[in-house]
Amino acid sequence: MSYDPIIKQYSSAIKGLKIEECLADDLFDEMKENNEIVKLEGCNRPVVKIEKDGRRFFTYYGVPEINELWPFLNALVRISSKAVHLQEDELELAKKLKGNLKLFVTATCTHCPAAAELFYQISIVNDKVNLEIYDVDVYEEYIDKYHVLSTPKIVFNEKEFPSFPPLILLKMLTKATF
Numbered sequence: 001m002s003y004d005p006i007i008k009q010y011s012s013a014i015k016g017l018k019i020e021e022c023l024a025d026d027l028f029d030e031m032k033e034n035n036e037i038v039k040l041e042g043c044n045r046p047v048v049k050i051e052k053d054g055r056r057f058f059t060y061y062g063v064p065e066i067n068e069l070w071p072f073l074n075a076l077v078r079i080s081s082k083a084v085h086l087q088e089d090e091l092e093l094a095k096k097l098k099g100n101l102k103l104f105v106t107a108t109c110t111h112c113p114a115a116a117e118l119f120y121q122i123s124i125v126n127d128k129v130n131l132e133i134y135d136v137d138v139y140e141e142y143i144d145k146y147h148v149l150s151t152p153k154i155v156f157n158e159k160e161f162p163s164f165p166p167l168i169l170l171k172m173l174t175k176a177t178f
Contacts, residue, residue, distance in 0.1 A: 003069060004030070010073045015080045020049040024063045031076075045138055052079055057123045062135025066107040068116060075120035084121045086166075091125060093170035097156075098128040098177050104136050104146060104153035111163060115152040118166045 011030040019028055022040035024047070031037065040047065048060040057079055064072035078084055086094060103119050105112040116133065123131040136143050136151065146155055154161040156173050163169070 003065075006069075007031075007073070010077060013080060014073075014076045016052055017076060017080060018051040020047075020051070022047050024048050027063060050076065050079065055127060056130075058120065058131035058133060060133045060135075062133075062138040064107075064135075067109060067113050068105055068107055068133075068135070071113045071116035071120060074117065075124075078121065078124055082124070084124050086118075086121050086125070090118075090166055090170055093167075093174045094122045094125050096174045096177060097122060097126055097170075099157040100130045100132070101173075102146070102155040103131070103133045104142060104148045104151055104155070105133060106135060106137050106151050109151040112152045114166075115154065115163055118169070122170075 007027065008030045011034070014031055015034040017035045018038065019031065019035055020038045020040050021028060022043035023045065025037075025039065028035075028037050045061070046063045048063070050057045050060075058075070060072065084091070101119060101122065103115055105116065119131055119133070122129055134142050136148050142148060146153060147160070152163050154163060154169070156176055159176055161169065161172055161176075164172070
């Protein structure tokens with residue numbers, strides 16, 4: 001299945017981003033007009049770094065596809081428009097976080113998109129969070145390092161967390177910040 005029509009439709013709302021990519025250029029062909037696309041050299045696996053106005057929002061290790069494409073494209077639109085859809089209590093907790101947030105996903109994981117949607121929004125509202133998303137089908141070495149037995153797998157400041165509904169997860173992450 002080709003995602004070209006969907007990406008083209010999203011592209012009209014994705015503006016003003018700096019997208020650094022390696023081995024993922026097909027995904028960004030439609031976005032060249034309104035964004036700065038920079039091809040990274042010297043990498044042997046795909047990676048995508050998203051910035052706006054000099055601020056890095058997240059790094060995606062792999063190429064978002066299948067179930068991971070939708071939250072990725074939504075994140076690009078949200079960063080472009082500075083729009084998030086968090087409830088007030090979720091937003092308050094998201095702003096309290098500080099540190100490195102890793103999300104391990106696979107393209108076919110059915111629960112990963114919900115976690116990704118939340119974490120992308122956290123990275124938008126909080127510049128003290130460094131978000132990294134890893135496709136463990138591409139970056140297999142993290143499976144053993146972080147004991148990834150299923151996805152989504154969440155690691156915040158090198159501590160492992162279970163996947164829970166957003167508000168509960170944010171409360172747990174907030175406690176881990178202090």
